[in-house]
Amino acid sequence: MNGMCVARITLALLVLTHRYDDVRGLLISNIVVPSPVVVGEAGWLECDFVEQQRERVYALKWYLGLEEFYRWTPAETPSVKTFPVRGRPLVVDVAASRRGRVRILDVTLGATGVFRCEVSAEAPSFHTESAVATMTVVDLPDERPVLTGVQARYQLQEDVSVNCSSPRSQPPATLTFYINDIPADPSWLRWYPPLEEGNSGLETAVLGLVFPLRPRLLRRGPAIIKCTATILDRYWESSVAAVHSDVPHHASVMGGHASHATGWAQLLSEVHLHCLEAMSQSSYTWHYTQQNKGPESEQRLNNFPTEAPELQ
Known part of the structure; x- marks a missing residue:
């Protein structure tokens, strides 16, 4: 390689290095946008930059989508200017804003x-x-989740059908059912699409729950249904309802021990029970219904042990 060729390559590298340094002269080092933000709240937008290689900032601008709403030009007076955005999704606090740090007020869903x-x-x-950076704006419900469909009383094994709704929010709330503080069996849930609330942009979340009222759910008294509604990390509310049974809460239903066989007779005369119990490496199935009433059935009941079998 002759000297002329080396000189040309060296010159080309110097030019490229100079251009690269020029490009790297002005850098954005950090950008922060609050999220999620609740409708009506305020927040700060932050854009930090570094001036290098003798480059100085002429202007810093903030855009929402394609629309400019804030400009800082340090060489001009006044240095801060604001511009309207369609739908007025936010307001700039001019007195509090400077350089790349901008305070926004009265945020609406349009600022998402x-x-x-x-x-x-x-x-x-x-x-x-x-x-x-992306901002998410949320509009929270004005009330707790609403439970509907709960009857005054139920028979054992009767289906309990309940709906939970969280009215008018954006995004729609995430609903969760609990029974006696335990998450409901997923097979008991009924999913519905959110209901749109006119042209407001708000939606009502709805979730259904259908389950058989089993004795084990009544061991500590009425079954307690709880519905919680959550929206990201900004909202958590719940509502509860009690499910009562027509059957007296005997110790056998509570999961304890029957006091005597008479309590068993009273309980079994009201409901249809299927009890499974393993005894001496064998099992039996015991069926008792309303039609079994009579002296012989009473005699069989009196011969039963007073220890209550586990009810399924």
């Missing part, structure tokens, strides 16, 4: 989207850097 910070250098490079 991509925010972009753009920094441009002075002449002659006019080099521009930009960075983006």
Whole structure:
């Protein structure tokens, strides 16, 4: 390789290095957008930059989508200018804002989207850097979740059918059912699409629950249904309802011991029970219904042990 060729390569590398340094002269080092934000709340947008290689900031701009709403030009007076955005999704607190730190007020659902910070250098490079971050705005329900469909009383093994709704929010709340503080069996849940509330942009979440009222659910008294509604990390509310049975709460239903066989007779004359119990490496199935009433059935009952078998 002759000297002329080496000189040309060296010159080309120096030019590329110089251009690279120019490009790297102005950098955005950090961008912060609050999320989630509740409708009506305030927040701070932050865009930090670093000036290098003799480049100085000519202007810093904030955009929501494609619309500019804030500009800081340090060489002009006033240095801060604001611009209206369609739908007025936010208000800029001009007195509190400076450089890339902007205070926004009265946020609406329309402020959900991509925010972009753009920094441009002075002449002659006019080099521009930009960075983006996303904001989510939530509109919380005005009331607790609502439980409907709960009857005054139920028979054992009767289906309990309940709906839970969380009215008017965006996004729709996530609903969860609990029975006696235990998450409901997924097979008992009935899923429904959110209901749109006119042109407000709000939606009502609905979740159904259908389950058989089993004795084990009544061991500590009425079965307690709880529905919780959550929206991201900004909202958590719950409502509860008690499910009562027509059957007296005997010790056998509570999961304890029957006091005597008469209690068994009273309980079994009211409901149809299927009891399974393993005894001496064998099992039996005991069926008793309303039709079994009579002296012989009473005699069989009196011969039963007073220890209550586990009810399924």
